[in-house]
Structures are given as C-alpha cells and as structure tokens.
Amino acid sequence: MTARNILLRKISTHAFAIHEYRLFLDTHPKDEQTIAKIAECEEKLRPLVEEYEKKFGPLRMNNDNTRKWTWVNDPWPWEGE
Amino acid sequence: MFVYEKRLQYPVKIKQTNPKLAQIIITQYGGPDGELGASLRYLSQRFSMPVPELKATLNDIGVEELGHLEMIGAIVYQLTKNLTEEQIKAAGFDSYFVDHTTGVYPSSAAGVPFTASYIQVKGDPITDLHEDMAAEQKARTTYDNILRYCDDPDVIDPIRFLREREIVHYQRFGESLRILTDKLDSKNFYAFNPSFDKKCFAKEKNNRK
Numbered sequence: 153m154t155a156r157n158i159l160l161r162k163i164s165t166h167a168f169a170i171h172e173y174r175l176f177l178d179t180h181p182k183d184e185q186t187i188a189k190i191a192e193c194e195e196k197l198r199p200l201v202e203e204y205e206k207k208f209g210p211l212r213m214n215n216d217n218t219r220k221w222t223w224v225n226d227p228w229p230w231e232g233e
Numbered sequence: 234m235f236v237y238e239k240r241l242q243y244p245v246k247i248k249q250t251n252p253k254l255a256q257i258i259i260t261q262y263g264g265p266d267g268e269l270g271a272s273l274r275y276l277s278q279r280f281s282m283p284v285p286e287l288k289a290t291l292n293d294i295g296v297e298e299l300g301h302l303e304m305i306g307a308i309v310y311q312l313t314k315n316l317t318e319e320q321i322k323a324a325g326f327d328s329y330f331v332d333h334t335t336g337v338y339p340s341s342a343a344g345v346p347f348t349a350s351y352i353q354v355k356g357d358p359i360t361d362l363h364e365d366m367a368a369e370q371k372a373r374t375t376y377d378n379i380l381r382y383c384d385d386p387d388v389i390d391p392i393r394f395l396r397e398r399e400i401v402h403y404q405r406f407g408e409s410l411r412i413l414t415d416k417l418d419s420k421n422f423y424a425f426n427p428s429f430d431k432k433c434f435a436k437e438k439n440n441r442k
Contacts, residue, residue: 160240168242171297175401178289179408211239229239230307232246 159204163211166197235296242300243394247311247387252326255312256342257382259329261395262305263339263347266371272298274352274368278361281428284416287358287409291365294402301395306337308391357426362410369403 153161170193173186180186201211209225210216216223227233261267275295282288313326313335321330328344339347352368355361376396383389414422416434425433 157244157246161244164240164243171242172401175290175293175297175405178293179286179405179412181286209239212236214236223239229241230245230303230310232307232311 156204156208159200159207163197163200163204166193166200169193170197235299241304241307242297243304243391245304245307245311245391247308247385249385249387250314250316250320251312251385251388252316252321252324254382254385254388255309256324256326256329258305258312258379258388258392259309259337259340260342261372261375261379262302262309262337264341264345264375265351266368266375267339267341267347267351268298268302268305268372269339269347270351271295271368271372272302273349274354275365277352277354278365281354281356282358282361283427283431283434284358284413286412287362290405290409294405297398297402301398304391304395308388309337310335312388356428358413358428359410359422362406362413365406366403366410369399369406373399373403 170190173190173193177183177186177190201215205211205215209222213223263269272295275291275298279288279291279295282291316326316335321327332338341347353361353364355364373396376392376399379392380389380396383392413427417427418424418433427433
C-alpha cells in the first residue's frame with residue numbers, strides 16, 4: 153500500500169467513527185458520553201487531514217489554500233489508486 | 234447544501250476485472266433496492282417529517298447513501314476497467330456494453346433503468362419509516378445475494394461494509410419509529426397522520442404540564 157493510501161485509511165477510520173457516533177446521536181441527542189467520544193476522534197483526525205492535504209492535495213474544495221488549483225489532480229476516489 | 238469530500242467512505246481497490254460480477258453489483262447502483270433509491274427516498278421523505286430526531290436521521294442517512302452510491306459506482310467501474318472485446322463477450326457483458334460501453338448507468342442487474350417507482354414518499358411518518366426499515370432489509374438481502382457470487386476479497390470487503398451499514402440504518406429507523414410513537418396516543422397511533430394533523434401532538438404537550 154502507498155503512503156497516500158495508508159494515510160487515507162487512517163483518516164477514513166476516524167471519520168467513520170465520527171459519522172457513526174453522529175447517527176447514533178440523531179436518535180439519542182442527550183448522550184453526553186458519545187458527544188465526548190466525537191471530540192476525541194476529531195482530535196485524532198485533525199492532524200491526519202492536515203498532513204494528507206499538505207502532501208497529496210485537498211480533501212474538500214475549500215481546504216485548498218495554495219495559489220494552484222490542485223483540486224483537479226488525479227487520482228479521484230473511484231479510481232482505486 | 235452539500236460539500237464533496239475527495240475520498241470514499243470505505244476504500245475500493247480491485248485488482249482483478251470481472252464484468253460478470255459488475256453486471257450483478259450494478260443493481261445496487263440503480264436497481265429496485267439500490268443506493269440511488271435509498272438516497273432519494275430518505276432525502277425526499279425528510280421534508281414532511283414532524284419530529285427533530287427524525288428529520289436529522291433521514292437527512293444524515295440520506296447523505297450517507299450518496300456515499301454508498303459512489304462506492305458501488307467505483308466497484309462497477311474498477312471491475313470493468315481495461316476489458317478486451319473477447320472478455321466482454323465471454324462474460325455476457327455485451328448486452329450492457331452495446332448501450333453504455335463501460336460507463337456506469339443506473340440500472341438493475343437485469344438491465345431495467347432506474348425509476349422513481351422503486352421508492353415512495355407517503356407524507357405519513359409512520360408509513361414512511363416502515364418503508365425505510367423494509368428498504369434497509371431488502372438492501373441487506375441483496376448484498377447477501379451478491380456475496381454468494383463473490384470470491385474476490387477485494388470485492389467482498391467493501392460489499393460486507395455496505396451490508397453492515399444496512400443493519401445500522403435499520404436500527405436507527407427503528408429507534409426513530411419508537412421516538413415518534415412515544416409522542417402519540419398509544420390507544421390508536423393511526424387516528425391521525427402526524428405530518429398533516431398537527432393536533433395529534435397536543436396530548437403529549439398536556440402530559441408534560
């Protein structure tokens with residue numbers, strides 16, 4: 153696996169945990185333990201996203217803060233590279 | 234509003250092409266219990282949902298389904314990459330190929346194009362939530378059937394992930410239904426349509442006082 157894919161996999165793991173907690177909170181909005189777990193995951197996710205975007209380009213359009221429009225660069229997520 | 238994130242919800246990396254399998258899996262792209270229908274169903278039903286938790290659940294699951302649609306598209310795309318004309322013929326993929334080449338078109342495994350008649354928006358939250366729970370189970374069965382035809386671990390892995398999501402969504406919709414009925418008169422949940430007849434929540438307010 154490439155360094156890019158290893159990092160992307162780490163990002164997806166934490167992002168998935170956050171998503172799953174959020175869905176749970178939609179039907180249990182008063183569950184403070186789960187809200188605290190989201191904060192923990194976000195703490196771990198933030199530096200990974202920063203590292204990824206610095207090395208491989210933006211994950212979201214509005215995160216592109218260079219003067220070059222790197223959003224268009226390959227690979228796109230469905231290409232399996 | 235939607236913001237695109239340039240990654241899949243779960244990775245799809247398929248090394249071995251398999252057009253026969255692509256033709257089966259495409260049913261979760263545009264078939265009767267597929268991800269396109271799921272997404273449209275929830276994102277449309279949310280407008281007439283009367284309770285905050287239910288609006289949130291339909292909204293957020295509907296958005297996740299768009300991510301699943303993308304994953305299925307990626308699987309079909311990667312399973313049909315760099316095919317030769319001989320491989321296409323041998324796999325029986327020629328009937329799809331003649332209309333769409335190797336583009337990803339929303340249709341069922343039998344080639345029936347996607348139609349909105351796969352979904353319903355009844356405007357009654359009890360009815361809509363029952364449809365949603367059934368839809369998750371139908372999609373789960375479809376993934377179980379797809380897994381019968383998979384022997385490539387690169388395909389099995391993301392399909393299993395998607396199958397598990399159906400079960401989690403089923404759970405969330407079940408909780409949504411309970412949240413709703415807890416607010417209604419247990420002597421007759423069906424006396425009113427909770428989206429249209431707002432007075433059905435009056436009793437709950439009186440109870441709180």
